[in-house]
Every structure is written in C-alpha cells, then in structure tokens.
Amino acid sequence: MMALRLLSTLILLSTSGSVCGLMILEVLGNDVKFPFSASCGAEKTQRLFLHVRGSPPRLVASRTGAQVSPGPLYTDRLNHSDSLLLLKLVRMNDAGLYELTCNDRVETLMELQLFFPVETVSAEGQTVDLPCHSVTLGGSVESVKWEKSSGQVVLEVDGLSGSWTPGEEFQGSRLSVSRDWKETGDLSLRMEVKEEHGGLFFCSVTEGRVKTLKAAVRLTVRPNITDPESSETSEQPQESHCAEVYWRSCFIAAVVLGVTAALSAALGCFLKRRSSRASPPASSQESNTNGIPLNPRGAEEGLSSSG
Template sequence: MAQSHVCSVFLVLLLTAVRTSGEFVPLGNSVKLQSDQNCSDGELKLDRRLKDDQPMEVARRVHGVWLPAESYKGRVENDSSAGILLKHVNFNDMGWYEFTCNGSSSFLISVKVVQITEVSMSVEEAVTLPCHSSTNDEPVKFIRWQRGAERVLEMNVSSGNTTYGTGLEGRVSLSSEWRSHGNLSLTVMRTGPEDGRLYSCFVGYESGNREMENPAVVRVSPQNSTEEKDRIQVLLGESATFPATRNCSKENAELIHRSCDKCTRPVARYQDGAWSPEPDYKNRVDQGDTVTLNNTNINDSGLYELTCNETATELDVVPFHVVQAAEGQTVTLQCHHVTTNKTVECAWWEKDGKRVFGTNFSSCEIKPEAGFEGRVSLADEALKRGNFSVTVRQVRQEDGGVYRCYVQVDGKKERGIPAATRLTVNEEKLGSYRRRWDRTGDAGIVQETLGSYMLQKEQKGFSLYRGDRENRGRPGSHSGMMLLK
C-alpha cells in the first residue's frame, strides 16, 4: 500500500506578461528567471516586489554580467544576458519578480510556493496520487493530470471524453467521486520504474480560471528496500529455477527457504563444484550448477535466501484452473474477489505476462487489446457479486495460454481467485464427427468417427471400436444404434 507524507516544497513559475508558463522546482534546487527582452542598450535589473510594492533588488546586469544584491550573494548565478539562476529556493522566495530595462518595467514573474506530497510505489502494483478540490462552487470544464510538462490524463467534463498520454490508456484512471466528493485522485496501475516522476493536478473552470489543486504536486518514488529481491512466479506443479545460484560458487553455500520469520528449511548446498539437494528436497532438486525446484506445491511459496551473496528471491506458486475448448466455442475464464466494504477501481486479465483485456469501473467499459475486440464481455453485476469472470467468444488457436486475473482494491493490485487459468484450444469442435460411407451392395459400410472411436455397420447390427479399423480393439455388438436409409 502506498504511503504519503508532505516532504518538500515546489516552486511554480507563472509567467503572466507576454507569455504564461509553469515550472516545478524542488526546494533547494535552482530556478531560471529570465526576461522576455535583452535590453541590450541599457541597464537590466531584477527586483522582487514586496507586499507593500516596494522593490528589493535581487541582481543587476553590469557589462553583461549579473551581480547579486547583498542579500542574494551565493544564490545568483549567470544564466544568460537576459536572466539568472536563483539557487537554493526557499519558502520565502514566494512573490512577484520584476525585470526593468532602464528603469521601466518590462516583465513580471509570479513565484508561488506550494507543498509537495511524497508517494512511494512498488513496481507492478497500483498507486493512487491524491488530489482534492471543490467541484460545486464553479462549473468545471476539465480536469488534467500532468507528469512534468507531459499530459497523463485529461477529462473534458462537458463532452465526457478522456484523453491519455502515450502508453497510459488503460493504466490510469480518475476517481469516480470527483464530482460528488471533489476527489480528483489519479490511480496508476501496473507501475514501472518510468512512473517514478513528478505529477501535478489541475482543474479548469468555465470562467477561464485554471487552478492547481491540493496537493498541487505529487512525487512518486520507487519503494526503498533494504535487500535486492528477485521474483519468480510459476504455476502449481511447474519447475522453478533460481538464476542467482549459478553465480554462487562458495563452498558450503546454502539456498534456504524462509516461509515465515522463524520457519527456515535448507533446500540445497554447494559442495565440490555443484549444488546438491538437502534431504527434504532429495527427489525434487537435481544436482548441477543451478538450483531448480521441480514439481512445485503451494507450500513452496515464500522467500529463498542465498548465503553466499546475501541475495533473496521471492517464489510465488500459483494454483490454476484448466479450461479446454474447441475453435469457435465460447468459454468463461473464472475470476472472483471479495468486494464487500472495499473500493474496487478496475480489473484486468494478463496472458503470458501481457495485458489482454480489462475494465475501469468508473466507465464500466471493457477494453480489449488487439485480437480480442468484440469477443470479450464481463459478468453482470461484477462489483456487486465480486465476479470478474470474462467470457471469450469464438475462441481461436492463438487464444490458448495462461491467463491471470488481477483486481485493483483500495489502490493495491491483488490476484483474483483462481489466480490463473490455463486455456487449451483444440482444432476440432468437441463432439463433432466426420462421416465416410461406401455402399457395397447389401453389406454397406458406414463409419462414424468420434474422436478415436469408430462405429461400423456389419451384416448384423453395429460394432463400436476404439482406434482405427485396421488396429481395432475388441468390438461390442450394439444393434439399433443407427438406422441407414
């Protein structure tokens, strides 16, 4: 679960004269203050306007070089002939800054200091970025989230259309309570390292005003861990290989399974140049240069520690459900999760590690990836019943594979039940048959092939065989099973 706290301060620049722009700078960093003209034939000066409108000099340009005022020494750095870098910004830097050319005002910059909220994330899990505002006082025109200067999500309230940043559609969503509760929070699913950025929340009103809301800026950072930990996920009964053991050649090094704080069990030991199984794993770990655990069971889940280099690997053994179908049939991939007194933002399915279809419950629209368009549907009353099963119509050979269901609950990615489904698609329709018949006088022969079974008309009655005619097993007489005309 992501945790948040107020950590630092950001500097926002709103350029209000010829142009308007915004820039976010962490507390203690530098910010560029630059005039829109060079004032090449005169004196260019930068003042800060105090509350009583009295100017306090920040710096002035002398022979092309910016010289700081006494109170700004050590904080002003030359950036260009038209501007400076103000370093080590602090909360007292809030206010108006004015460039004057030969004593005449040429450019004003409003500097606003706002709070930043820190949010930690775990890769592959969902994270919610908080943002709140009053949405009743004035008609809202749009709600926009940005990552730096890039758009993440923007919802046009009047049209109901939502546009997304590149690669973010299906991964980000706005709270469904934005209108009723003023909750503009953004949820990001299946987070990756690239999501560790600075985000800002804006509301545009019908009056033309555009405001940064509370908190104005959110910084998302990967969750720190005291130990590097790899993750392996296998289906129940499959083999799990621990790659880190290949790089371990320390005599008597061990791979230890830690299923709880005080529950440890040695799995394998490195001796005489090879890994050998410990007694409890004698029949499931082969001797070699890498440890592979065969025939995994649910009790194998947990943390595996390697003593030679203090690395850890999390093993996740996933029970699965088997579904078999024939091409053209309709199948249902089961998925359930408790939803009572929980906030469920979305659910999605992944096949072989890639998202194939999902739904956002604020829009109640299922979004299939390429190849599944028009063929998938969600169970009725999914949220009410906790049933996130998906029906796939007209299944194809390429639909076969391992599917995993995930539900985002209270901002956290959780697995559905069953955790995985293995879909096998057969070439022919189950229960169909091919008919071949060859009439030779009164002793006509009719063959009905049903899988590998054969029904043959003999002189008297019918016989059912397992296998083909030349290699048939023992027939059994079944008179009256089929009538030839």
C-alpha cells in the first residue's frame, strides 16, 4: 500500500505542474529548513512526512493555522516560524524523500541529501583539484554540475557534447574538468583559487532527470605568504638588526680588553714600587772583603784623616 502511495507521489511529481520538487543539501549535524506551503490556507492542515524504505511514511510535523505539532519521534528536534520548519542536528537517517501535504494533497516533494565534506586547504593563486568521482559508462549521464552551497553554479558539463560552461559569477575564472571524464569517471574540478572561492562545493550528476550528490568539498583559502616583496621587507630589518648586534658586541669586547690591559699594567707598576720600597739601601759602613769602604766618599775621608 505504501509502495503504491510513493509511486503515485512520484507520478504526480512528474506529471503535475502544481507540484514542485526541491533538493536540499546539508552537512551532517547542521540544522535543515523545510518551507511551509504559502498557498495552503490557514484553516487547512499541512503535514510533513519522511518516506522510510520498508516502513510507512513517518510524520515529522503537522500545522494548522499557527499551531505546529511535532511527530512522535521529533518532539525535541523541531523549531518553527511562520514560513519554515527547522529540523535540528540532522543525522544520516534523516536523509530521504520528504512530502509536504495540504489537507492530504501533495504540495511539495523535497529530497534531503546529507554529506560529510572533504576538507581542502589551498593558498590564493594556486591551482587545486576538488575531488569527485562517479560511474559514467553507458552514456546515461545527462549533466554534471559543480555548485556552491549558496546556490551559485560554478561549472556545468553537458553529458552529450562533453562541453562545459562556467556559472555567471565564475566567468573569467580558470575552471576545468578532465576531457576524458566519461571514460575515467573522474569529475574533479580544477580551479585557480581566489580569496572569494572559499566555502562548500557540491558535485552532482543528473541521470534520467534524477539529480544525485556525488561529492562535497569544503575549500579553505589561506593568504599567499610566498610574496617576494613581503619576504624581502620582512628580512631586511632582521639583517640590519643582526649587523647592529655584531658591531655592538665587538665594541664591548674591545672596551673590556682595553680596561683589562690597563688594570694589568697599573697593577704591575704598583707591585714593582712596593717591592723596591721594601728593600733597604746599602749602609755606608759596609765594606768589601778587603776592608775598603764601599762608599767612595767615605773612602776619601778615611784617606785624608789618616794622613
């Protein structure tokens, strides 16, 4: 019974212009916003269901007028405003097909796809590859699309011709995918990084009018620190500082050596004078071994007195 309901819902989606389909891409652990129907009157009841494989649709919430009631498994996970229903801290089992009804009439179908993004860091001006791979054999791929989480189209590849077209805001940017992507299944995006490119990128493939998320990459752009001008200006003060320290050290060493030499010379003179004062002068009464006075003047006086 539930399988028939889901099948009828998909048929209604493909044949009725009054039913719209949305794809919601979100990071695991974030909050997801589901829009209420603006065309459903306040007196009518809106219900949001999640189609679970092998089980009946799970009631997420119902709304009548301004009153919103959560489903049995969502009592502590919902917030709401006049136009939005907020599902908090989504987990992998929250992914799937959501159906919004107005008095049991299908208003909107929403496909929630959750992902854990690959983290990539690149400097501004460098070329980076954002990885994405998918089975592309058999010619069933209608298009490949790279886009940002804000909805900006980065690059779209035509599955028939293989040609690619950059998005409006990426005109003039260096973007490409492998020319043999059909044979290899490599849908990675090569791009020259600019400062404004940082953020979440999604890679999706459309087959049989069904769009499927294949990869999600979070690109972090860091400033380019290899600028020669900035490195020269930063190194120049360091060189002059080193030279200043060198010559200052030499000057201090010379002063220390000079003071040390002066102190050594002064100490030598002081010790020499002290030793000379400590030795007594020779006595005038001293004589040599022959009895002759050592003092010549004394010798003359002795001679004259003896005569």
